[in-house]
Amino acid sequence: MDRNQAIGLGLIAVLMLLYSVFFMQDAPKTDPAQKQPTTTKVASAATTPAPVNDSLVTAQRVAQLGEFGTLATGQNRTVTLENQVLRLTLGSKGGALEQVELKDYKTWNQKALLLFDKESSEQVFAFQTNSGRTVRLNDLFFQPSGITNTTVNKLPAKVITFTAQVAPGQTIEQVYTLVDQSYEVGYQLNFRGMQQVVAQKPIVLTWTDRLKRLERDVKQNRAHSTVNYYTAEGDFDKISASATKNETVKLEEPVKWVANKQNFFTAGIIAQNSFETAEMRLEVLPETDTVGIKTLRSTLGIPMQDALANKAHFTYFFGPNDHDILKNVTEGFDRNLELGWGIFAYVNKLLILPAFDFLEDFIGNYGIIIILLVLYIKLILSPLTYKSYISMAKMKVLKPEIDAIKEKYEGDMQKTQAETMQLYSKMGVNPMSGCIPMLLQIPILFAMYNFFPNSIELRQEPFLWAHDLSTYDVFAKLPFTIPFYGSHVSMFTLLMTASTILYTWSNNQVSSVQGPMKFYSYLMPIIFMFVLNSFPAGLSFYYFVSNIVTFGQQALIRRFVDDATIRKNLEDYQAKNKGKEPKGGFQKKIQDAMKAAAEKEAERKKTK
Template identity: 50%
Template sequence: MDRNQMIGLGLIAALLITYAIVFKPPVTEEDLATPTTTEQAAVTTPQEEASQEETNTPLPEAIATDYTDKYGVFAAGAQGEATDLTIENEVAKFTFSSKGGIIKSVELKDFKTWDGRPLMLIDEASTSQSLTLQTVKGNINIADLYFKASQNGTNLVKGDSLQFKYTMDLGSGNSIEQIYSIAGGSYVVGYEIKINGLNSTIIGDQMNFVWAHQMKRYEKNLSDSRIKSTIKWYTLAEDLDDLKASSNDIQQEQLTEPLKWLSFDQKFFNAGIISEKGFSGALVSTEVPVQDTTIVKTGEMRLAIPVADLYSGSQLKYYFGPNNYRILKKVTPGYKENIYLGYKMVSWVNKLIIIPLFQFLEMYISSYGVIIMIIVLIIKLALFPLTRKSYLSMAKMKALKPELDELKEKTGGDQQKMQQEQMKLYREMGVNPISGCIPMVLQMPILFAMFFFFPNSIELRGESFLWATDLSTYDVLFNLPFTIPFYGSHVSGFTLLMTVSTILYTWSNNQVSTVQGPMKSIGYFMPIIFMFVLNSYSSGLSFYYFVSNIITFGQQAIIRRFVDEDKIRATLHENKKKNANKGKSKFQQRLEDAMKAGQEAKKQQKPKK
């Protein structure tokens, strides 16, 4: 650049500066009072700026048109802000969201997880819901739209109740309402979804309700939790069914019958949905996330709700709470079946005897270990006549042992002849060889009832006794530095006591039993097998069996002191004199005929030489 160019550029710059100074507009008082747009942006927080854009700034016309094209009349609910509403009562904390108007989370106040964390039965991370309607604009998921709440958060006490509403006003008399009701001290949430107008917009005949849920781990024993977690359902015809809980495979089933309720059922808790009129059908599925130890199972329910019901208000309700028999039986018919109490006859023993007795003792005794001991004592006293009869029957058989040994030598190994002579001896002596088994068979339903009751009793959850910190799961006397197959890496103290007491009880029985050979030794192997089986079961169950064995052993010791075996033997020989000319009873004749038929069948099966 030469000298003349530099002078020219300098003159141009001088002229521009002079022009800006001379022709600058005057500053008014209004300009001094109002900051510029740049200054406003400098003092506005990012949160305030976002709020202004969302609530005050109208959508650009292109975006508004896009919502209308996508949602049609539902475009009014396509924009908004998600806010939470919390309702608490004495037992639970329920959080709702204005986005979708759905239940966002439920915390059970009276319970903690096995490692001491708050028990969130559902939350935003583990649960999702969609409510899809078929419309002229395609499928619309109203769980993606925004509602306005009629209520602020509140606390409820027992005796109070609250009803509140989420409304999505779509204009021209069209709206969708979701109405919830909660009572103090209750785990039930009443739910009604209602459609106003929209007759020309909704073209489908059902709303698809999809509930996906990750069933979280709440208990120490993960494997036990997984085989007791599934989806259950109850039809309007009052039939209960479920997906196979013990399988690690993906489970899926299409349900075509009208359904009263469905639930994500775990060992001690469940989350379920109930319909007064019934769901017209469902697709249910579960899967085990084997690598994720924080999740027991994942499940999904795809439910069909008739649209016709929505115009009058579809009456539904949720249950979020514990598997407590006393609570569940008040929720809706059949809902108590979420607690598995064994096969039919066994479950009736639990429902009619064990549960009422347990609940009665709960009112007066705070220690569940003491309650278990009292239950054992009451049951054993009630069954004492049967125990005594069984023992006397074994004592009679023992008194006959010399005669039976003599018959064995006399028949020389001929089994058919030996059985015939035995039956004759029993008839003459007035002994029924199966009378000792009948009392034991009659006690079996109670024995099995306890096997299902204690592991599924939420009342024992978190309750300690002696060294057991939780009677609903296994106790740990000490941990092993290695894992034993089928046993585990810990030693359960109550299971060990149960094993030793069972061996002691078996030894006591063998003192009056006529069983000989390998069968006598099997009685000592069974307690060892159960030691492996029950090592990771409920410590309350093992403690029950231990106390039961000790009391039974004590009962037999008392009976033995008052039983004179010489007197029994003398009585049997008196019976032999009286029954010398007595004919066979119908039962004895049928038994002999059956034995003869069995012998003949064996002879015919033998190959001819």
């Protein structure tokens, strides 16, 4: 490893640390929709007795609701609507969602995975009447229709309607539509014949969601949970997931969708038109709370005119953060999957995900998929790997000449640098060629840094001693906590560290670097061991395999390119270009600048 490569590694390390702080804080497997039978199951309606209320409380509620008072009493009847991937529980009180279960997934402790339930989630629709009253749909009792079969975009679907009749010719309808094999739930809110009753003010939807722990790593679960939103103008934004105190964002502009996003799952609502206004709030829970993650609250304004004109159409999404699923929901919805910032997201979308999905179609073991993914990436990067190795070999071959220059001009740094650059130019060596190939690999390194912590495909997938490749492996539990390291030992991280040290040692065999820089090159793997100990096992395993493959690549190159061959090539270049002026370019500019600085320094010394 020469000086430029060491600088390159140092830059990569610093950038990865900064990136983690500023951007991370913020059988063949088929689509989950194909795992269940193709028939849609519908559970029969169940009746839940209403709580016993004395006549005074009931009378007060009826009086408060005015013309809606006849809808204030009744019994809550629950209806289950399900397809192959979702199971919805709807209640006649409020005509509202009570529970949403993802049938293909389990929580970290193998319980049913509920993205919405009555204990932790609530949606309240409220509107104002011309008489000045505020009415909540949740306080009204609706009549559920029978579940009917229909088709949506030529796909089988089930529909259920909840109706509340305010007066003859005046009804409120809530219609839920569930298509086969889909994580999307259609929702319509219709105010029929209500023009003379309701005020022309927005219907306010308040969605409060106290996120429950779904993953084994509570810290990671919390660090990837936030509110995302997308405006009607096409701008994506979010509340920072790394917020340490409660934060609120208030928008007066139209909003297309809002999503409560977690590590691997998202619950969101998308407007067919838009929400008039939106206010999103993130409330931080104490770190000692190992059950709750965060409390998310969104307050959305629905145009009353949309409800009166049968245009208040929405789509709920309750599902996994799978790119192939999210990208087909609506514009920008795939941003709920964290694939990185800027160019790193494009590397994941265009390079990593297609290869990963292709391998999934043929291989069921995700450890093997990661190994093949490494080979795929290394094949792409092999020209850079070759160029980097040749650069190190050239620097090693020229070390005797460089040492002679240092000895000749000892104490005169500018002259030493100028003569060294002249030697490089004469021998056809670019000193930056060892650094640049490594820097060009940064987009892929960072893409992987985002891919593995957010890849739902790896969730709860075991490999060797790791029970879940989407989180860290615990090879040994420590009875104490080491600062910046943790209270567990990740074997994949140790293997990655050992392989990186081996790779560094191998590089140093062909490197001219000496002194502190050599020590620094061995220090970097230790730093990464602390950084990655609590990162997903899949990421550490990827880096481990990558190091081994790179080590093998270099061993293969050594069999065909030795020091004698390098020396001959350099001498041939020198003989061919003897007497010629060096070509222009970055290297010549540096050489000219150094020469000018040396001449200026010499003149300054003469004038003393």
